[in-house]
Amino acid sequence: xxxxxxxxxxxxxxxxxxxxxxxxxxxxxxxxxxxxxxxxxxxxxxxxxxxxxxxxxxxxxxxxxxxxxxxxxxxxxxxxxxxxxxxxxxxxxxxxxxxxxxxxxxxxxxxxxxxxxxxxxxxxxxxxxxxxxxxxxxxxxxxxxxxxxxxxxxxxxxxxxxxxxxxxxxxxxxxxxxxxxxxxxxxxx
Numbered sequence: 808x809x810x811x812x813x814x815x816x817x818x819x820x821x822x823x824x825x826x827x828x829x830x831x832x833x834x835x836x837x838x839x840x841x842x843x844x845x846x847x848x849x850x851x852x853x854x855x856x857x858x859x860x861x862x863x864x865x866x867x868x869x870x871x872x873x874x875x876x877x878x879x880x881x882x883x884x885x886x887x888x889x890x891x892x893x894x895x896x897x898x899x900x901x902x903x904x905x906x907x908x909x910x911x912x913x914x915x916x917x918x919x920x921x922x923x924x925x926x927x928x929x930x931x932x933x934x935x936x937x938x939x940x941x942x943x944x945x946x947x948x949x950x951x952x953x954x955x956x957x958x959x960x961x962x963x964x965x966x967x968x969x970x971x972x973x974x975x976x977x978x979x980x981x982x983x984x985x986x987x988x989x990x991x992x993x994x995x996x
Contacts, residue, residue, distance in 0.1 A: 934988075
């Protein structure tokens, strides 16, 4: 074997050893990862319950005052408990502060005047999740959803389009809130 062959062979062995070390390092880093499904019922570690799933079913949602806020609350109750209603013995209390704003999205000139022909409804929720026994704040957050709708010339059709947009936004906002609360409960607190 000549000298250039030995040098080429040793370079190959070095690069192979570096590649093997890289794979081992990546495997070690990946083994420390704690990625798991958010709604998993399996415990995070032996003896530690899956808080997100059990915690979601133990949330009492306080009453709200407006129609669109009630829509969000109803969808959220259904989503948290699978249609079973409010829990009998809640561990957490959820306070919702829900507001709505409407903005004109498009204005088309009609014969008599400029009237909006499309609009967007944005529903915003500020929420506070507390433990009932200790009154300790588990999480605070804000979520917002917008829903666009057309405004036809007929008054009833315009009102119905607005209500439908409100309902869509409320349903989507409830889904966002459920996800945000599940994420908050899955973190140690």
